[in-house]
Amino acid sequence: KITINLGPKLKLSFGSMVLSRKVSKLILLILVMYCVTMLSFFLRSRHSTWILDSSTVSEPENKTLLKATYSPTTPRATLDIDKACPANIEINSQNNHVPFNELMGLEEIRSILKYWYVFNCPLKESCNFASIGQHLLHFAIQTNKTLYTLQIGAMDGKSNDPLYDMFVRRRKWFLRGRKSFEHLQNWLPVMIEPVPVNYEALIETYSEISKTYGLGCAIPIRAAVSYDTSKAVCPFCQTNVASDAPDRCKKMADWIKFQMGTLDCEHSKFFHKDN
Numbered sequence: 001k002i003t004i005n006l007g008p009k010l011k012l013s014f015g016s017m018v019l020s021r022k023v024s025k026l027i028l029l030i031l032v033m034y035c036v037t038m039l040s041f042f043l044r045s046r047h048s049t050w051i052l053d054s055s056t057v058s059e060p061e062n063k064t065l066l067k068a069t070y071s072p073t074t075p076r077a078t079l080d081i082d083k084a085c086p087a088n089i090e091i092n093s094q095n096n097h098v099p100f101n102e103l104m105g106l107e108e109i110r111s112i113l114k115y116w117y118v119f120n121c122p123l124k125e126s127c128n129f130a131s132i133g134q135h136l137l138h139f140a141i142q143t144n145k146t147l148y149t150l151q152i153g154a155m156d157g158k159s160n161d162p163l164y165d166m167f168v169r170r171r172k173w174f175l176r177g178r179k180s181f182e183h184l185q186n187w188l189p190v191m192i193e194p195v196p197v198n199y200e201a202l203i204e205t206y207s208e209i210s211k212t213y214g215l216g217c218a219i220p221i222r223a224a225v226s227y228d229t230s231k232a233v234c235p236f237c238q239t240n241v242a243s244d245a246p247d248r249c250k251k252m253a254d255w256i257k258f259q260m261g262t263l264d265c266e267h268s269k270f271f272h273k274d275n
Helices: 021-048 054-058 106-120 129-142 162-169 196-213 254-259 265-272
Strands: 002-005 011-014 147-152 187-192 219-221
Parallel strands (some): 147 187, 187 219
Antiparallel strands (some): 002 011
C-alpha cells in the first residue's frame, strides 16, 4: 500500500515504512518527470505517424482546409510521356516504370501542404523539407499521379543534394508506419546543370537511380538559367577544375570547386577574394 500525504509536511509511505520529506520529494519528482516524458512520447508518435493520403482529401469532414484552394474540378495538368521521356535515352530505358501522365496540380499541392503543416509542424522533428517531399510523393503514389520537380543547379545529382537525400538515400524516413517507396515511378525530376563535368556525373547518377530504385523517367538539361533575356550569350563563371588547374584551385573545398557556378561573375568573386 502506497500513501501520499500532500499536506504542509509532504510524506510518502510504503505500508508501515514512512519516508523522509526529502526522499519523498525526490521520488515524486521522478514520477512527474516520467509522466511528462511518456506524454511527450505519446504526442510525438501521434504526430509523426500521421500521413496524408487520398482518403484524407476525399472525406467531407476533412475538407475544411481545402475549401479555399482545391476543388476536384480544377483543370488537370497532363504530360506527353512520349515527348518528355523518349525511350532512346539511357536513363529512361532501365525499366518499364513509365510515370503517369497526370501531374499533381499546384493547387492540389498547396492544399496538401496545409494539411502537412497542421499535422507535422507542432513537432519540429518532422517539419522539414525532406518530410514535405516524402509526403507529396506518397500522395502521388496513392492517387496514381506524378510529382514533378524542377532543380536548377543539379550538380552531380548526389552531393549535398536534398532530392537525393529525400527520395533515394532516405537518410531520414518521415512516413512512419509505412514501407519505404517500392519504386520511384511517380517522381519526374527535371534537372538543369550547365557545367560539363557535373552534367556527365548527373547522367551517371540518375542512370543508377533508374536501374536500382525504379525511377521511370528523368529529364536532364545542360543549360544555365537567367532572368535577363536581353542577351543571347553571357559569361558563366566557375572554379577551374581542370587537371592542369593551379594548386590553389585544387585545394579549395569541394562545394566551391564543383557547386559554385554563376552567370553573375561579380558575385562569384566574393568566394574567391584571395585568388
